[in-house]
Amino acid sequence: MVPVIASPRSEDRELTLRWSARVSLTPRILFVNVFALALLAGGFFYLDSYRSRIVDSRVAQAQREARLIAEAMGAVDLPERTAVAVRLGRDTGTRIRLYDNAARPVLDTQMLGLRNFVLADPDKQGWGLTAARFLDAVIDTVVAAPRPPLYRELRSGNEWPVVRIARTTGTAPANVWRAPDRTPVITAAARVPGVGVVMTTINARDITKTVRVERFRLGVVLAIVSIVSVLLSLFLARTIVRPLRRLARAAVRVRLGRAREVVVPRLPSRRDEIGMLARALSDMSLALRARIDAIEAFAADVTHEMKNPLASLRSAVDGLSRIHDPELQQRLLAIVRDDVHRLDRLITDIAEASRLDAQLSRAKFESVDLGALIAALIAQHEERGLERDVALRFDRPPATPLIIAGEGARLERVFENLITNAVSFSPEHGLIVLSAMVEAGEVVIRVEDEGPGVPEESRETIFHRFNSFRPADESFGKHSGLGLAIARTIVEAHHGTIHVEARDDRLHGARFVVRLPLGAQP
Incomplete structure (x- = not known):
């Protein structure tokens, strides 16, 4: 995602007040109006x-x-x-x-x-x-x-x-x-x-x-105009300064870490710049609160996910010191290796998920050919070999480049996760079909498998972090539960969408649909 780059130096030059920067707005407003009266x-x-x-x-x-x-x-x-x-x-x-x-x-x-x-x-x-x-x-x-x-x-x-x-x-x-x-x-x-x-x-x-x-006569006129001007200045200062002070106090409370109990006034009756500022600050505080809640939930999920392999690892290590049977020791060592691999995979995915938003905000988008990218991924999987003799097929319009603006490495991670997920749910000798087409200015990529499919009530929760909906015959801890969450984050950062639906042919399986805006074509 291309970040919005501001020019702080130019904005500072435009907004700098050389001599009145430390003076409150109320005396400034009064000074300007009284200065005009002084001319009178x-x-x-x-x-x-x-x-x-x-x-x-x-x-x-x-x-x-x-x-x-x-x-x-x-x-x-x-x-x-x-x-x-x-x-x-x-x-x-x-x-x-x-x-x-x-x-x-x-x-x-x-x-x-x-x-x-x-x-x-x-x-x-x-x-x-x-x-x-x-x-x-x-x-x-x-x-x-x-x-x-x-x-x-x-x-x-x-x-x-x-x-x-x-x-x-x-x-x-x-x-x-x-x-x-x-x-x-x-x-x-x-x-x-x-x-x-x-x-x-x-x-x-x-x-x-x-x-x-x-x-x-001039004095009477000046006195009347002065009184009216001062009253209007105080009214103007009140309508400007008071809401700004309320917003400033709320912002200070948010900065001090009390965001949960702070209600930033939205000033819905105001349609001027101060009203726009109030609503922007309110939305910002709500977004900040949602981000804090997400971070806390993520930390709680990380703690929960790491406790299971750690408990298994501790139990296996304690058993090694008490058991002298070589066969049982080998089994415990296998458990230890599985738990270590699981922790390593979990920590790697957690680190990537936590850094993803910041990295995407600084990413520079380039033209990416999704057709060539997906074809290369399929070729790599076929060279390494697929579990249970699962086959991959890629259907794409002939001689039509599928160009979008994005970061190739991140988009490759999206489709890698979708292919890996489809392979894990596919039956013996199953077929995974990837199709690409252009619809209404978007590149639409569909990934279909022949697995059991995703229940309708779980089609949104599977994109949540640490989702535990896995195949029944898969060994526990083989996946971290972050793959689809990472895929959605990357797709949305590219101004696209991703969702899962049932197949149109009424066969078993799931269909993941990725939509990305079409970029400039060569």
């Missing part, structure tokens, strides 16, 4: 760039508003500037301050009662806003976002950078500050010709509020 959590850091774009947009808007307010302030007379400043401050939501050419304050909408620029005190805010500011600080630290300077009030216009720049260039880039509650404060300035410099200040809480609202 990256949306928090995307919000930082989103906030930066909003701030840049508001900075550009503040610069435009500063220029428009400066033009409006320069277009009106001095008595009207206060009312225009308050109206523009209310419409734009900014604090407007006007400085003269010497950077002295001239007008401030906050002093005029417009309270649209008020910095919140973080110490007086609730825990929710405190947690939000903490998250702002954490995300800014992780993404290494630039930290604006803390906003504080300055007394003169010369202390404001945007005012100094606007006095000389006409306009100044807006500045972004950080309020105590971490909301952005934007200042912008523009020169008013002939008057001075106007500066606008706005606390853009709406930017922080928008970012925090989006972050809260």
